[in-house]
Amino acid sequence: MAPYLRVRDYNRGASTEEFSYKRCTACGFATLENIPDDLGRYYASGYHLIPQTEAAISAGVEHERYKIDLVRSFVPSGRLLEIGPSWGAFCMLAKDAGYEVEAIEMDRQCCEFIERRVGVRVHHRPDEAEALADAARPDVIAAWHVLEHLRDPWRLVRVAAERLAPGGVLVLALPNPHALQYRLLGRYWAHIDAPRHLHLIPPAVLCRRVEEAGLVQELCTTRDEGSLGWNEFGWTYSLPHLSSHPFAKRVLRFAGRRIGRLLSPLESREGSGAAYTAVFRKPLPGQ
Secondary structure (H helix, E strand, O other): OEEEEEEOOOOOOOOOOOEEEEEOOOOOOEEEOOOOOOHHHHOOOOOOOOOOOHHHHHHHHHHOHHHHHHHHHHOOOOEEEEEOOOOOHHHHHHHHOOOEEEEEOOOHHHHHHHHHHHOOEEEOOOOHHHHHHHOOOOOEEEEEOOHHHOOOHHHHHHHHHHHOOOOOEEEEEEEOOOOHHHHHHHHHOOOOOOOOOOEEOOHHHHHHHHHHOOOEEEEEEOOOHHHHHHHHHHHHHHHHHHOOOHHHHHHHHHHHHHHHHHOHHHHOOOOOOOEEEEEEEOOOOOO
């Protein structure tokens, strides 16, 4: 591992500290060297925007509808467990689609909302892998933009592969460190999100590690609807990091939206987008 990148918390400004990533020169996997002991404080109040009205709930659910469409194309029914559901929009979609749903979430307020409003059982545990080992054996495990936050993402992958029912799928979404945005914006790229994102995981590295855990790749793409949606977000929220002046930030945010639309054809090419989605299946006995 070699020194790679020095950044600050440009997204939320919770600290002026510099954070350092080191990177494997062979595979491109990058990891944060100076992980704060008090990492929880970087997920301050407001990190999860829990909706306060039925209209806000409906809007949030519609924004994530692509997720349930994707999952149903691989496993149309059964037990589904989501890791890191925030306030539970996808849990709500999965429940409405007929899945038997459980969730694992660290934020207490999100857990309370999911159990009270969504009606889904939630494991409120600080260790996702440990909680997964105690959950019912699922046919689908989904973790949308979760692995990059974990101190040991490969432990969760191993436990997920073990707990998944034969024929079931593991669905993962992550930022893409090979993205065009990152090549152009460098440390100002919003999807780095230090220090909350502890790792930058290339698609090939993810696929290799999940396959080593015994699952078979079904999909790995930057062109699914969910991944494409992160492209404009990246430009809109990255460009303001280039200035500390409030007016300039507003101008750069507007410019970012325009740039995102202009570069959409380039970012729609496989491998160039800001995020990627991967699906892996557990083989049936004898396969």
